[in-house]
Amino acid sequence: VVDITTPEIRSRMMAGIRGKDTVPELTVRKALHWRGLRYRLHVRDLPGTPDIVLPRYKTVIFVHGCFWHYHDCHLFKMPATRTDFWEQKLKKNRERDSLHQAALLREGWRIALVWECTLRKAVKAGSSVALDSLVDWIKKSNDSIIEI
Ligand SMILES: [Zn+2]
Numbered sequence: 001v002v003d004i005t006t007p008e009i010r011s012r013m014m015a016g017i018r019g020k021d022t023v024p025e026l027t028v029r030k031a032l033h034w035r036g037l038r039y040r041l042h043v044r045d046l047p048g049t050p051d052i053v054l055p056r057y058k059t060v061i062f063v064h065g066c067f068w069h070y071h072d073c074h075l076f077k078m079p080a081t082r083t084d085f086w087e088q089k090l091k092k093n094r095e096r097d098s099l100h101q102a103a104l105l106r107e108g109w110r111i112a113l114v115w116e117c118t119l120r121k122a123v124k125a126g127s128s129v130a131l132d133s134l135v136d137w138i139k140k141s142n143d144s145i146i147e148i
Contacts, residue, residue, distance in 0.1 A: 024119040025051055025063040031131040037138065046109070048100030057138050059110040062097075066116045070094050073117045105144055112137065113147040 029052065032039055043053045043060075050060035066075035070090040079086045101111055112134060122130045130148050137146045 024116045027119050027123060028052065028061060028063055028114055032135065035135050037135065047103035054138060058108060059112060059138050060104060061112045061114060063114050064116060068093055069097060071115055071117065075117045111145045118148050
């Protein structure tokens with residue numbers, strides 16, 4: 001089987017997006033910090049180990065890589081080889097995300113899902129609109145879940 005994915009894309013898929021301290025995650029952290037919000041990182045004793053936790057607002061933030069979390073957007077491309085394997089794996093990731101979210105909501109947490117594509121677009125455009133609306137939601141909204 002020939003893997004037609006370039007090494008660059010492969011390494012981005014395997015390492016860059018998934019781990020801690022990714023560029024999208026740092027973008028969110030910087031925005032929160034700059035606006036005076038304090039947070040904890042990668043809290044393991046909460047379902048799904050949320051990337052960012054704001055205890056004061058009882059809010060967790062997941063910064064989702066579009067590949068690993070199977071986002072229906074332009075950044076997502078199903079690998080052309082071992083497609084069945086990837087499809088199964090990514091579907092399982094989505095299912096796991098849903099379970100974690102349900103558990104967090106049951107425990108009274110509010111959830112912000114921030115997608116990599118949204119952040120990339122914002123950074124590229126030099127726009128803070130998306131992150132401003134995230135911070136507004138954290139501080140003022142009564143809704144239990146937001147996706148940006
Ligand atoms: Zn996306």
